Amino acid sequence: MRIIKRYALATLIVFFCTQMLVFAGTQITYYVDAANGNDNNIGTSVTASFKTILKAQTVVRTVNSSMTGDIYVYLRGGNYTLSATLVFDDRDAGTNGYNIYYAAFPNETPIISGERKITGWVLHDNIKQIFRAAAGSTIQTRQLFINGRRATRARTFDTLANLTIDTAVGHTTTSINIASWKNTSDIELVYQASWTNPRCGISSITTSNGTALLTMKQPGWSYCTNKGITSVGGSFSKAPWFIENAYELIDSAGEWYLDRTGAINGTANTFYYKPFPSEDMSNVEVSVPVLERLITVQGRSVATPAHHIQFIGLVFQYATWLLPNGNNGHSDAQNNILRWKGRGERIVDAAAISMRYANDVNIQRCVFRRLGGIGVEMYPGCQNNNITGCTFTDISANGIQVGDIYGAFNDTSYEAFSNPVDARLVNKNINILNIYIDECGVEYRSAC
Numbered sequence: 244m245r246i247i248k249r250y251a252l253a254t255l256i257v258f259f260c261t262q263m264l265v266f267a268g269t270q271i272t273y274y275v276d277a278a279n280g281n282d283n284n285i286g287t288s289v290t291a292s293f294k295t296i297l298k299a300q301t302v303v304r305t306v307n308s309s310m311t312g313d314i315y316v317y318l319r320g321g322n323y324t325l326s327a328t329l330v331f332d333d334r335d336a337g338t339n340g341y342n343i344y345y346a347a348f349p350n351e352t353p354i355i356s357g358e359r360k361i362t363g364w365v366l367h368d369n370i371k372q373i374f375r376a377a378a379g380s381t382i383q384t385r386q387l388f389i390n391g392r393r394a395t396r397a398r399t400f401d402t403l404a405n406l407t408i409d410t411a412v413g414h415t416t417t418s419i420n421i422a423s424w425k426n427t428s429d430i431e432l433v434y435q436a437s438w439t440n441p442r443c444g445i446s447s448i449t450t451s452n453g454t455a456l457l458t459m460k461q462p463g464w465s466y467c468t469n470k471g472i473t474s475v476g477g478s479f480s481k482a483p484w485f486i487e488n489a490y491e492l493i494d495s496a497g498e499w500y501l502d503r504t505g506a507i508n509g510t511a512n513t514f515y516y517k518p519f520p521s522e523d524m525s526n527v528e529v530s531v532p533v534l535e536r537l538i539t540v541q542g543r544s545v546a547t548p549a550h551h552i553q554f555i556g557l558v559f560q561y562a563t564w565l566l567p568n569g570n571n572g573h574s575d576a577q578n579n580i581l582r583w584k585g586r587g588e589r590i591v592d593a594a595a596i597s598m599r600y601a602n603d604v605n606i607q608r609c610v611f612r613r614l615g616g617i618g619v620e621m622y623p624g625c626q627n628n629n630i631t632g633c634t635f636t637d638i639s640a641n642g643i644q645v646g647d648i649y650g651a652f653n654d655t656s657y658e659a660f661s662n663p664v665d666a667r668l669v670n671k672n673i674n675i676l677n678i679y680i681d682e683c684g685v686e687y688r689s690a691c
Contacts, residue, residue, distance in 0.1 A: 463572025
């Protein structure tokens with residue numbers, strides 16, 4: 244299958260001047276500068292740049308109803324830290340066959356991020372060399388990065404003594420010290436069941452006569468123990484591979500823990516981290532992803548898709564995926580598809596760029612890194628889209644997902660994506676070309 248797509252960019256003459264970069268055949272050009280811009284500016288020159296992408300998007304919506312040429316939004320180099328997901332829909336579409344470009348300013352690197360910086364680290368435990376810092380407010384995340392390096396959530400591979408399993412309730416063990424750990428409802432048991440990597444949270448721990456009963460969270464435990472031949476408790480896995488996410492497990496350099504109940508000086512939520520000897524906690528950059536999606540491209544209906552939007556030369560980093568924090572756990576079957584007994588199946592659904600009802604959308608020469616979910620996902624209603632020349636690295640689950648499994652089983656709350664009557668829901672003419680993929684599935688190991 245060959246797709247021929249007309250790009251006005253291919254035949255244009257580039258003009259340079261001191262204030263603007265303009266392409267022939269362009270209707271208008273805007274500039275965004277996170278460091279030096281101001282959203283009160285007009286945005287049409289480098290010296291009068293907007294500050295935020297959201298402002299540029301809002302302005303573009305006022306001039307794209309009947310386009311006479313392409314519209315360019317150039318992002319200057321620097322960090323564009325989002326407080327909420329950027330939502331592009333049919334109101335953001337290019338019209339009359341023209342495109343709207345969100346592109347890196349020449350020779351510069353704009354970074355779109357869903358992070359929060361954690362500062363103010365102080366020594367908490369001198370003997371173990373554990374540092375702490377207040378989050379500043381309530382926070383949820385499953386990843387922490389030190390100077391761009393993914394740190395390890397506190398864990399142990401030590402086995403629980405005399406472990407038994409009850410697929411209706413949980414485990415018993417004579418390792419009763421686990422009952423003394425703080426915040427037991429944060430603890431996850433992580434299993435290695437053939438090609439899958441299910442995770443189940445502990446609901447409570449009680450002790451009696453030298454035995455601890457680990458009651459697991461429901462319905463996640465039911466999901467993990469009833470997902471076919473890779474079920475926890477089946478022939479592949481009866482005992483956890485490792486135990487994760489407790490302060491008491493911080494014993495190796497590079498491990499961290501978030502106490503979501505703990506407060507320092509009245510400030511909710513506290514991070515703990517044991518640095519490597521080479522790390523000076525007064526001079527490190529600590530980033531935690533808090534947004535699950537950085538950008539969504541989705542028409543308001545299948546009849547009104549988002550279309551003719553282009554992303555070029557951008558870096559997307561620091562997004563998370565929070566569903567495993569809850570009672571559902573992570574009951575993976577394969578390829579990051581989760582099997583939920585009695586409720587059908589679903590897929591890991593948090594991506595740096597998430598698309599649905601989106602046509603003629605191109606992602607070119609972008610970098611996707613340091614992500615807790617997916618790089619790019621295309622749900623049904625995606626047609627004539629390209630991902631070209633991009634890099635995907637250090638991603639917890641899949642790099643790229645195309646398609647959906649909702650409606651394939653017994654969950655009738657979603658459209659029948661698996662066998663749609665409406666041809667507009669069919670994913671087709673999607674090219675994924677010249678992609679570099681490295682270190683995907685680093686956290687949810689049943690990923691591709």
